[in-house]
Amino acid sequence: MDAPHDGLIAVVKHDCPTCVLTVPVLAELAQAGALTVYSQDDPAFPAEIAGRVYDADLDTSHRLGIEIVPTLIRFAAGQEVARTYGWDRTEWERVAARPNLGATLPATRPGCGAKNLEPGILERLKIRHGQTGITARRIALGTGEDEIEAMFDRGWSDGLPLVPPTEERVLRMLTGTARDPQEVIGLVPSDLVPATVEKIAINAVMAGCKPEYLPVVLAAVEAVLAEPFAMHGVLATTMYVGPVLVVNGPIRRQIGMNARGNALGQGNRANATIGRAVQLVIRNIGGGRPQEVDRATLGNPGKYTYCFAEDEEGSCWEPLSVERGIAPGKSAVTAFAGYGLQGVVDQKSRDPESLTRSFAECMKAIYNTKLAPACDAIVVISPEHERTYREAGWTKQQVYDALYRLTEMNGDDLVAGAHGIAEGGPSSYAGRKIGKFRPGGLLIVRAGGGAGMFSGIIGGWSASGERGSAPVTREIGN
Amino acid sequence: MPALLDPTSERSPTIRPRLPRPADLAGLTVGIVDISKARGDVFLDQIDARLQARGIATRRYMKPTMARPAPLALRQQIGTEVNLVIQGLAD
Numbered sequence: 430m431d432a433p434h435d436g437l438i439a440v441v442k443h444d445c446p447t448c449v450l451t452v453p454v455l456a457e458l459a460q461a462g463a464l465t466v467y468s469q470d471d472p473a474f475p476a477e478i479a480g481r482v483y484d485a486d487l488d489t490s491h492r493l494g495i496e497i498v499p500t501l502i503r504f505a506a507g508q509e510v511a512r513t514y515g516w517d518r519t520e521w522e523r524v525a526a527r528p529n530l531g532a533t534l535p536a537t538r539p540g541c542g543a544k545n546l547e548p549g550i551l552e553r554l555k556i557r558h559g560q561t562g563i564t565a566r567r568i569a570l571g572t573g574e575d576e577i578e579a580m581f582d583r584g585w586s587d588g589l590p591l592v593p594p595t596e597e598r599v600l601r602m603l604t605g606t607a608r609d610p611q612e613v614i615g616l617v618p619s620d621l622v623p624a625t626v627e628k629i630a631i632n633a634v635m636a637g638c639k640p641e642y643l644p645v646v647l648a649a650v651e652a653v654l655a656e657p658f659a660m661h662g663v664l665a666t667t668m669y670v671g672p673v674l675v676v677n678g679p680i681r682r683q684i685g686m687n688a689r690g691n692a693l694g695q696g697n698r699a700n701a702t703i704g705r706a707v708q709l710v711i712r713n714i715g716g717g718r719p720q721e722v723d724r725a726t727l728g729n730p731g732k733y734t735y736c737f738a739e740d741e742e743g744s745c746w747e748p749l750s751v752e753r754g755i756a757p758g759k760s761a762v763t764a765f766a767g768y769g770l771q772g773v774v775d776q777k778s779r780d781p782e783s784l785t786r787s788f789a790e791c792m793k794a795i796y797n798t799k800l801a802p803a804c805d806a807i808v809v810i811s812p813e814h815e816r817t818y819r820e821a822g823w824t825k826q827q828v829y830d831a832l833y834r835l836t837e838m839n840g841d842d843l844v845a846g847a848h849g850i851a852e853g854g855p856s857s858y859a860g861r862k863i864g865k866f867r868p869g870g871l872l873i874v875r876a877g878g879g880a881g882m883f884s885g886i887i888g889g890w891s892a893s894g895e896r897g898s899a900p901v902t903r904e905i906g907n
Numbered sequence: 908m909p910a911l912l913d914p915t916s917e918r919s920p921t922i923r924p925r926l927p928r929p930a931d932l933a934g935l936t937v938g939i940v941d942i943s944k945a946r947g948d949v950f951l952d953q954i955d956a957r958l959q960a961r962g963i964a965t966r967r968y969m970k971p972t973m974a975r976p977a978p979l980a981l982r983q984q985i986g987t988e989v990n991l992v993i994q995g996l997a998d
Contacts, residue, residue, distance in 0.1 A: 563912065565912040565913050565914075565917070566912070566913040566917050567910040567911070567912065567913075568910060568911045568912070568913055569910045570909075570910070570911065576909075576911065579911075580911070585914055585915070593909070593911055594911050594912045594914060595909045595910070595911060595912070596909075596910065596912055597909075599912050617916075620916060620918065622916035622918065628914065628916075631912050631913070631914040632914050635914055659974055659975050661975070661976055662973075662974035662975050662976075666974070667997075709914070713914040713915045713916075714914070714915065714916050715916075716915075716916065890974075892972065892973070892974030896971075896972040896974060897972060897974035897975070898974070
């Protein structure tokens with residue numbers, strides 16, 4: 430762009446009715462000399478201005494910081510001295526330093542959004558002008574190299590194809606948060622490397638996230654990297670577990686998460702990609718890969734992704750996040766070291782006492798009926814089961830109390846060798862009651878479709894609580 | 908073909924050579940670290956007894972939990988008190 434040393438610049442687009450409206454004024458100013466008109470979208474517009482310039486790549490518009498068209502700018506001695514946008518006769522007269530402009534036009538007319546700010550275009554302009562602030566290494570692929578295969582070859586994938594993290598996509602992802610791209614969210618095991626917002630955004634792109642999911646991903650990463658979660662141990666254990674994420678608050682609906690039918694299953698982009706992004710952060714930033722530091726014997730399918738929302742609207746109980754200290758109405762994510770889903774099928778109980786006994790008997794089987802204490806657990810209560818509690822007026826605390834009590838087991842049954850099973854507890858268990866779950870180790874949430882008396886239990890890690898991993902809840906910011 | 912942004916920590920792996928193995932344990936102190944895995948003590952007791960029978964000094968340590976890395980203070984204590992370490996890593 431050659432900015433005039435002295436004179437006027439107008440930036441317009443044919444697609445904007447206000448720009449079209451101002452053409453007679455532009456023609457008048459051009460005739461008076463020292464006006465350069467830049468057209469953003471049509472080299473033939475305005476036809477009345479012979480010396481118009483087509484800003485095809487929008488570089489001039491970008492350099493001038495155009496946000497609205499038409500924009501009129503006055504330069505004096507090579508410096509911008511006045512600017513206005515839209516059509517406002519008084520303003521144009523001030524900037525152009527000429528009276529009686531556009532006497533036949535209405536006094537004012539709002540302008541239109543500039544083309545250089547349109548989604549996709551702004552990112553490309555920032556990249557071309559080196560203004561992204563992104564510091565990650567650029568990896569140029571060879572001509573003809575398949576980018577999906579290239580990412581597999583570099584070991585970035587969890588086994589499924591990834592979305593290529595181009596600078597444009599990452600820049601768009603970063604618009605999902607107000608946080609500084611270089612802010613460190615935590616140290617990622619196993620390499621204990623700082624996870625910056627930028628690196629997390631790159632992995633969120635690869636996972637398939639939309640920018641509006643990024644605050645959830647950031648809060649989830651913050652949760653799993655918090656000391657009580659013991660992410661290194663969760664990664665390194667031979668047991669099944671990985672991070673399970675439960676999302677609460679308004680953001681669930683804002684980003685379209687699934688808390689209802691098939692809530693723990695496939696098919697919802699937010700559920701699927703948020704959980705996957707957290708796993709990719711561990712893999713790519715922290716270097717935690719299966720058969721390396723991840724020593725899982727079997728693992729579980731939830732280590733691809735395990736994230737769902739609580740059905741707060743349908744529940745008679747307070748959300749999990751509120752129970753864990755987050756203010757009502759705020760969004761939060763709870764990270765739990767868990768695996769799989771064990772069904773609780775009960776189609777006949779119509780009172781809470783019977784139903785709770787069903788839950789308790791199923792929960793005693795986690796790991797092995799011979800093992801207690803076993804691990805923490807999330808109890809996912811389906812709507813038709815929750816209805817039984819609601820109609821009987823049971824509070825969530827009553828359900829917790831009953832579950833802890835009903836999952837106490839007879840030590841005689843647990844002793845190693847009892848019932849012909851070598852597995853089991855020490856002989857000191859004999860004659861005692863042993864709790865299957867540590868106090869505070871159970872989390873109740875409601876989720877699932879409206880039909881089906883089928884709830885579920887997400888088992889945890891045998892090293893639960895202070896000696897291993899404890900659930901961590903973090904508020905979702907922006 | 909567009910460039911991709913590196914999703915990794917961009918750290919080139921650093922290979923740190925192991926300390927040379929001592930030719931002889933005579934005069935050295937051996938740290939025996941129990942990571943709190945079930946029956947780890949059974950194995951380590953045997954090692955301890957055998958080393959002591961050969962006149963080699965040992966010191967015993969224990970991680971508070973196998974599920975977390977050893978606390979920094981414990982790692983520093985071990986590093987200043989012994990010449991080499993034996994751990995039992997799995998049950």
